[in-house]
Amino acid sequence: MKRLAVTALVALTLASCQETPKGYVINGEVAGMPEGKIYLKSFRNKMFFDVDTAEVKDGKFTFKGEVDQPLLFGLATENMDYPVQLFVENTTMDVKIGDDGETITVQNSPVNTVFQENADKVFEDGYDIDSLIAKYPDSPAAAFYLYRYFTYQLPLDDLKTTRARISPALADCPYVKDLDGIIKQLENVQIGKTAPEFSLPDTAGVSVSLSDFRGKYVLLDFWASWCPPCRRENPNVVKAFNEYKDKNFTIIGISLDKDKSKWLKAIADDNLTWTHLSDLKYWDSEIPALYGVRGIPANVLLDPDGVIIAKNITGEDLHQKLKEVIK
Missing domain, CATH: 3.40.30.10 (Glutaredoxin)
Known part of the structure; x- marks a missing residue:
């Protein structure tokens, strides 16, 4: 029985190690594009930068790599005016880009579930970003939306209150770091403050x-x-x-x-x-x-x-x- 138990434990340990992703795999399809090139682009400060290129064959493509943490990227063909956006995390993701070049679906990626569910809602009047952060305090996607779209909409006190709901587990997330930097700058340029020299x-x-x-x-x-x-x-x-x-x-x-x-x-x-x-x-x-x-x-x-x-x-x-x- 002891030998069986040890064997079972070893097998379980090996299975767990095998299930831990060491990088990302993006298996993608592009509707209406049988051949061509597609570009993987990193996102920084409202801008996208090429980081990898793949050949599209029979409408399909694959990217492989590794990220330190889930981060926003873009995918764009040569005919796209602007990349379609997705979070890349170290797992195997199935991606489909619509023939309009604007819609994208991502499966097998928890962070993209949050990202896609709110992609259109964040632009609606009265969207409650505070509720999103409260519901997903440890989601990089929720933190991204607060950083990207609400730092210039929320009053400073409201922004700081919502920021406080973000989990400490995201302390190293670049969107949280940028958010903290913006809050610090906003504190320096409130009404009644002397304008910074430049x-x-x-x-x-x-x-x-x-x-x-x-x-x-x-x-x-x-x-x-x-x-x-x-x-x-x-x-x-x-x-x-x-x-x-x-x-x-x-x-x-x-x-x-x-x-x-x-x-x-x-x-x-x-x-x-x-x-x-x-x-x-x-x-x-x-x-x-x-x-x-x-x-x-x-x-x-x-x-x-x-x-x-x-x-x-x-x-x-x-x-x-x-x-x-x-x-």
Whole structure:
């Protein structure tokens, strides 16, 4: 009996070792694409970067590798404008990409179950991100959604309360680390705080500092030529500038562009006749991060002493606030 028990224990141990995945395997299908290439892309700071390539044969492909923890990746063929997103974890996943190039289903992956169940819901008005975190406190997907879409929607106190629900087991998750960094930055740029100093090149490449404008009301306007909501808001900003530019008010446009020619063209096309600055680093720019900017358009209004007196005022709210503070 003892020998049988030992044998059974060894067999059980071997079975457990064999079941522990040492890496990921993505077995995928692409509808409507019998042949071609598909790219696996890592995600960082709203951007995707190629990390692997596979051949699509008879509509099927395979990726193999290993990740330190479940992380967001993208899959894209040469015909896709934007990658379809999924979490990659060290297991064997079955993936199907629809012929629309936008839908994706992932099986055999617990983290993707949470990710896919909420993929559309997070964009709905009134979505309760706090409930998602409370339900899945140890899910990287839930933490990702809080970091990616709600750091610029929730008031700081609400954001901190929801962050506190995340399990300590995710302390090393990059999305949680980034979330903590954003919270720290937001604490530094609350209304009543002195705006952080910075310097950036203008359109001619000359370095300009925020302190150069001390003594004026200043609207820091975060935007980009590639951002449709920004371009739609620009006429409203132009109207405000024209009304108050002779009343100790100015605007500093801070662009998240990466193509200088497109940046300059948008400035000219939209008649943006104020100071414009950019390091052309897209979302890797340090100044939006310094101000906790996670989505654009965004803005910060400063008084002549450089103190923040309003944030993210657009449309008629912008005009009402300027009328209120500029006598």
